[in-house]
Amino acid sequence: MDRLVYKKWILLILLILFLSPTNSFSLSKITGKVIDKSDGSPLVGASIRLEGTGLGTFANKEGDFLLKGIKKAKYTLMVTMVGYESKHLPVQVLDNDSVYLLIELKSKPLSTGEVVVSANKRIQAVQDVPISISVVSNNDLLTKSSTRFEEALRYVPGIIMNKDNVNLRGSSGFAFGLGSRVALLVDGFPLLAGDQGDMKFDAIPIFNIEQIEIVKGAGSALYGTGALGGVINIITKEPEESFKVKGRLHSGFYTLPRFKQWRYREDVPLKSGFDVSISSKFNSLGYILSGGLENDESYRKYDKSLQYNLFTKLNNSFSDFTKASLLFNFSSDKRDDWVYWNSLDSATIPPTNANTNARILSTKLALAGDLKHIFNSKNFLTFKTGLYRTYVENNLDVNDPEYRQSDAISFNTDAQMNSSLADRTLLTYGLVATFNRVTSKLYGKVNQDIYAGYIQGELAQIKDLIITIGVRTDYEKTDNSDYQLEFSPKLGINYSSSFGPKFRLSVGRGFRAPTVAERFASLKFSGFTVAPNPLLKSEISWSAEIGSNYDFEIFGTPFQYDLAIYHSEFDNLIEPTFDNSQQGAVIKFLNITRARITGIEFTLKSLLFGFIGFQTSISAMKPLDITLNQTLKYRSTFFCYNSLIIPLGNIEFYTDYRFINRMETVDELLKLQVKDYDARVPMHILDFRLKLKLKEMLNIPIGLTFNLKNALDYYYTEVVGNLGPTRFIGLQIESEF
Amino acid sequence: MKKIILTYILLIFIFSSCDMGLAPKEPTKKSFISGIITYKGGTNNWPPPDSVLEIRLVAFKNYPLSDSSSILRELTEGNAYFTLDTLPRFVEKANYSLEITDPPALLKYIAVAQRYGNLFQWRVIGVYSETGDNTKPSSVMVNPGDSLKNINIEVDFLNLPPQPF
Numbered sequence: 001m002d003r004l005v006y007k008k009w010i011l012l013i014l015l016i017l018f019l020s021p022t023n024s025f026s027l028s029k030i031t032g033k034v035i036d037k038s039d040g041s042p043l044v045g046a047s048i049r050l051e052g053t054g055l056g057t058f059a060n061k062e063g064d065f066l067l068k069g070i071k072k073a074k075y076t077l078m079v080t081m082v083g084y085e086s087k088h089l090p091v092q093v094l095d096n097d098s099v100y101l102l103i104e105l106k107s108k109p110l111s112t113g114e115v116v117v118s119a120n121k122r123i124q125a126v127q128d129v130p131i132s133i134s135v136v137s138n139n140d141l142l143t144k145s146s147t148r149f150e151e152a153l154r155y156v157p158g159i160i161m162n163k164d165n166v167n168l169r170g171s172s173g174f175a176f177g178l179g180s181r182v183a184l185l186v187d188g189f190p191l192l193a194g195d196q197g198d199m200k201f202d203a204i205p206i207f208n209i210e211q212i213e214i215v216k217g218a219g220s221a222l223y224g225t226g227a228l229g230g231v232i233n234i235i236t237k238e239p240e241e242s243f244k245v246k247g248r249l250h251s252g253f254y255t256l257p258r259f260k261q262w263r264y265r266e267d268v269p270l271k272s273g274f275d276v277s278i279s280s281k282f283n284s285l286g287y288i289l290s291g292g293l294e295n296d297e298s299y300r301k302y303d304k305s306l307q308y309n310l311f312t313k314l315n316n317s318f319s320d321f322t323k324a325s326l327l328f329n330f331s332s333d334k335r336d337d338w339v340y341w342n343s344l345d346s347a348t349i350p351p352t353n354a355n356t357n358a359r360i361l362s363t364k365l366a367l368a369g370d371l372k373h374i375f376n377s378k379n380f381l382t383f384k385t386g387l388y389r390t391y392v393e394n395n396l397d398v399n400d401p402e403y404r405q406s407d408a409i410s411f412n413t414d415a416q417m418n419s420s421l422a423d424r425t426l427l428t429y430g431l432v433a434t435f436n437r438v439t440s441k442l443y444g445k446v447n448q449d450i451y452a453g454y455i456q457g458e459l460a461q462i463k464d465l466i467i468t469i470g471v472r473t474d475y476e477k478t479d480n481s482d483y484q485l486e487f488s489p490k491l492g493i494n495y496s497s498s499f500g501p502k503f504r505l506s507v508g509r510g511f512r513a514p515t516v517a518e519r520f521a522s523l524k525f526s527g528f529t530v531a532p533n534p535l536l537k538s539e540i541s542w543s544a545e546i547g548s549n550y551d552f553e554i555f556g557t558p559f560q561y562d563l564a565i566y567h568s569e570f571d572n573l574i575e576p577t578f579d580n581s582q583q584g585a586v587i588k589f590l591n592i593t594r595a596r597i598t599g600i601e602f603t604l605k606s607l608l609f610g611f612i613g614f615q616t617s618i619s620a621m622k623p624l625d626i627t628l629n630q631t632l633k634y635r636s637t638f639f640c641y642n643s644l645i646i647p648l649g650n651i652e653f654y655t656d657y658r659f660i661n662r663m664e665t666v667d668e669l670l671k672l673q674v675k676d677y678d679a680r681v682p683m684h685i686l687d688f689r690l691k692l693k694l695k696e697m698l699n700i701p702i703g704l705t706f707n708l709k710n711a712l713d714y715y716y717t718e719v720v721g722n723l724g725p726t727r728f729i730g731l732q733i734e735s736e737f
Numbered sequence: 738m739k740k741i742i743l744t745y746i747l748l749i750f751i752f753s754s755c756d757m758g759l760a761p762k763e764p765t766k767k768s769f770i771s772g773i774i775t776y777k778g779g780t781n782n783w784p785p786p787d788s789v790l791e792i793r794l795v796a797f798k799n800y801p802l803s804d805s806s807s808i809l810r811e812l813t814e815g816n817a818y819f820t821l822d823t824l825p826r827f828v829e830k831a832n833y834s835l836e837i838t839d840p841p842a843l844l845k846y847i848a849v850a851q852r853y854g855n856l857f858q859w860r861v862i863g864v865y866s867e868t869g870d871n872t873k874p875s876s877v878m879v880n881p882g883d884s885l886k887n888i889n890i891e892v893d894f895l896n897l898p899p900q901p902f
Contacts, residue, residue, distance in 0.1 A: 258757075259760060259761050261761040262761065344759060344761055344762075345761040345762055345767075346761075347759070347761065351821075351822075353822060578856055579855075586855075668813040669813060669856065671812065671813055672812065672813075672821075672856070673821070675821050679759055680759075681756070681758050681759055683758075684758070712757065713757070714757055714758045715757065715758035715759040715760065716758045716759060717759065723759070
C-alpha cells in the first residue's frame with residue numbers, strides 16, 4: 001500500500017481540523033420563539049434554518065432561538081418539528097438589524113418534521129425535494145430494534161435486500177456482493193470499498209445513526225459513480241450537550257427448524273451483543289465514543305460470525321462560522337465462508353465438499369474530516385476528506401487456489417461551495433477527487449483515479465415552484481484501461497399546489513464505473529472460477545419520475561400519501577456471466593445487458609383513532625431485460641410492506657409484515673453448481689415486538705423490548721441456495737442516563 | 738377498535754399462512770438410481786488430464802438429442818438429471834448415486850459424460866445398456882420412492898459409444 005499517500009492524507013485531515021481559520025464578524029441577528037399554535041407551549045428542539053446559508057439552530061427549553069452573523073438580504077426561514085406542519089417564512093434583514101419572530105406551528109400528527117441533506121447536498125425540508133426520498137429516523141431504528149444495517153432497510157419502500165446487495169427500485173440483482181448500484185455515504189463521505197465497490201454492512205455505526213436518507217433514482221449528477229439506482233446517506237448523531245451514557249444489550253435465539261432434516265444441532269443457536277456510547281461537550285468540543293460487539297451462531301452450520309466496532313466522532317466549533325468534525329470508525333468481522341447450501345433437503349449445511357476450515361477475516365477503517373465555514377450569509381464551504389480502508393483475507397494457505405486476500409484504500413475529497421446568487425437562487429458546486437489503491441492477491445496491484453466537478457442551481461423565484469438543474473462530469477482512469485468520461489445532468493421540479501398536494505418531477509442520469517474487482521478479479525471459490533476483464537465500460541442509467549404527496553383527513557382521521565411513478569433505462573449493465581469461450585465453469589463480468597424498469601410506488605400513513613400508527617407501502621414494477629426480452633434476473637416485481645403500532649399505556653405493540661413475490665428468473669447455469677437452485681417462493685415475513693417502558697412503569701431508566709422476527713417461521717430464499725433467517729426470539733434492554 | 742386490531746392481525750395471519758414456504762422432501766418419497774461405473778483398462782486408458790475437466794452421470798428424459806450443445810440445454814431446461822459434482826477421475830471404478838427429483842420419470846438415456854472444454858463441450862463416454870451393447874441404450878422407469886440399484890455402466894475410452902445426437 002502506498003504509505004506516503006496514506007500519511008499525507010491523515011496529515012491533511014488533521015491540518016484542516018486544527019488550523020482552520022476562525023471568523024468572528026458579527027452582523028444582524030434573528031431571534032424568536034417557536035410555540036404550539038393550539039396551546040402556546042414552547043416547542044423544544046424545533047429546527048430553524050435560513051435556507052441556502054448554512055446558518056441554523058434549534059429552539060431551547062423555552063422555545064427560544066438565536067441566529068446571528070446575518071448579512072442584509074431577503075431570506076426564507078425554514079422551521080420544522082416532528083409532529084408539526086413545517087413553515088417557510090420570508091424574512092427581510094437590514095444592516096445591524098435585530099429581527100424578532102414569534103413562530104406558531106400547527107400540530108400535524110403524521111408529520112415527521114424531516115429535513116434531509118442528501119437530495120441536493122444541502123439541508124432542506126423533505127417535502128421540498130424534487131425526487132423520491134425515504135427517511136429512516138433514529139426513532140424507527142429504535143422501534144424496530146435494528147442491530148444491523150440491513151434490518152433497518154428491510155421496510156423502506158422500493159428496497160429489497162438481496163443478501164449483501166441493496167436492490168433499490170430493481171436496479172440491482174445478485175452480483176456476488178460486487179459493485180453496488182446504490183451509492184453509500186456516511187455523513188456525506190463515500191463508504192463503498194475501493195476494490196469491490198460493495199457495501200460492508202458491519203462498517204456502518206448502527207448504534208450512532210441519527211437518520212438514514214434514501215434518495216431514489218439515478219443520482220450521479222451530485223454523487224458520481226455508484227449512484228446508478230440511488231443514494232443512501234447515513235447521518236450520524238451529534239454529540240450530546242451534557243454527559244450521557246447509552247447502552248443496549250440484546251440476546252436471543254433462532255428456534256430449531258420444523259423439519260428434522262434441517263436441524264444441524266440439538267440446542268438453539270444464539271445471537272447476542274451489546275453497544276455502548278458516551279457523549280458530551282467540553283466548551284466547543286463535542287465527542288461521541290462508542291463500541292459494540294455481536295456474536296451470531298447462525299441458523300445455518302458453518303455460518304458463524306463475530307463482529308465488533310469502534311466509533312468516535314469529534315466536533316469542534318471554532319466560531320459561529322467555522323465548524324469541523326472528525327469521524328473514526330473501525331469494525332472487524334470474523335466469519336465462516338458460507339456460499340450456498342448443500343441442497344434444499346439439507347438447507348442449513350454447506351455442500352459436502354466445502355472446505356469448512358476456511359474463515360474470513362475482514363476489517364474496515366473509515367477516517368473522515370469535515371470542515372464547514374460560512375464566509376458570509378451568502379456563501380459557505382463544506383470540505384470533506386478522508387479514507388476508507390477495507391482488508392479481507394481468509395485463513396487458507398497462500399498457495400491454496402481458494403486463498404483470498406485484498407487490501408484497498410479509497411481516498412475521497414469533496415470541496416463544495418453553496419452560494420445564494422440572487423433572490424431565492426441557490427448554487428451548489430464543487431470538485432471531487434477519489435483515489436482507490438488496491439493491493440490484492442485477487443486483483444493485483446491496481447490504482448483507480450476519479451476526478452469530478454459538479455454544479456447545480458435551485459431556482460425558486462416563482463411562488464410554490466422550485467426548479468433544480470445540475471450537471472456533473474467525472475473522469476475515471478484505472479491503470480492500463482482506457483479513461484472514461486461521464487457527463488451526468490439532472491432536472492427537478494417541485495410544485496406546491498394551491499389545492500394541497502405537492503407534485504415533483506425529476507430526470508437524471510446515473511453511472512457506475514467498473515470496480516477494480518470486476519475488471520481484474522482472478523479467483524476460485526466453491527467451484528466457480530472468476531476471470532478478469534479489463535475492457536469493461538461504465539454502466540449507465542437514465543431515470544425519470546413523477547410523484548406527489550399530500551396530507552389530508554377523512555372523518556377526522558389524518559392520512560398522508562406518497563405516490564411515485566418511475567421509469568429507468570439501463571445500458572451496459574455489468575453482470576457476472578458464464579463465459580462459454582473458456583474452459584471450466586468460468587464467470588466473467590461483461591457489459592451485456594440493456595434493461596428497462598417501469599414501476600409505481602405508493603405509501604400511505606395514518607393515525608387511526610388518534611393513536612394507532614399505520615403505514616403501508618406497495619411497489620410494483622416491470623423489470624425488463626431488453627437484450628434477452630425477459631424479466632431481469634434476480635428481481636421481484638411486486639412487494640408490499642406494512643407496519644402497525646399500537647400503544648397501550650406503557651406498553652407498545654408493533655407488528656411488521658412484508659410480502660415479496662417470487663423472483664421470476666435467475667441464472668439457469670447456476671443449476672450446474674447449486675442443487676435446488678430453483679427453490680424459491682414468495683416471502684411472507686411477519687415480525688412482532690413488544691416494548692415495555694419501565695421508566696414510566698417503575699421509574700427505572702430502562703426500555704425492554706421483546707422481539708419475534710419471522711414469527712411464522714416461514715422458509716424462503718433471498719438469493720439462490722440460501723435459506724433466509726428462520727424464526728428468532730430475542731430480548732433487548734436499552735438504557736440511557 | 739379492538740375488533741379492528743384483531744381483524745388486522747387475523748388477516749395478516751391468514752394471508753401469510755397460506756403456505757409455510759420452502760420444505761425439504763419427505764425422505765421416504767425420494768427416488769434414486771445408483772450403480773458402479775467401470776473404466777475399461779483401469780487407469781491406463783484415461784485421456785490426458787487437461788481434456789477431462791469433469792465426469793458426470795447424466796440421465797436424460799429425451800433421446801435422441803438434436804446436437805452436441807443440446808446436452809447442456811437438456812440439463813438447464815430440466816429434462817435431465819445429473820450428479821452435481823464431478824465424479825472421481827483417473828480411477829478404475831466409481832460409485833454414483835443420483836436423485837430423481839420429480840418421479841415418476843422415464844429415463845430414456847443414462848450416460849457418463851466427459852467435459853473436455855467449455856461449458857458446452859461435452860461428450861458421452863459410457864451408456865447404460867442392459868445388454869452390454871453401448872449402441873443400444875436401455876430405458877429405466879423410476880417411480881416415487883424407488884431406489885434402483887445396479888444401474889452399472891462400462892466406459893471404454895478406446896471404443897466410445899455413438900453420441901446421442
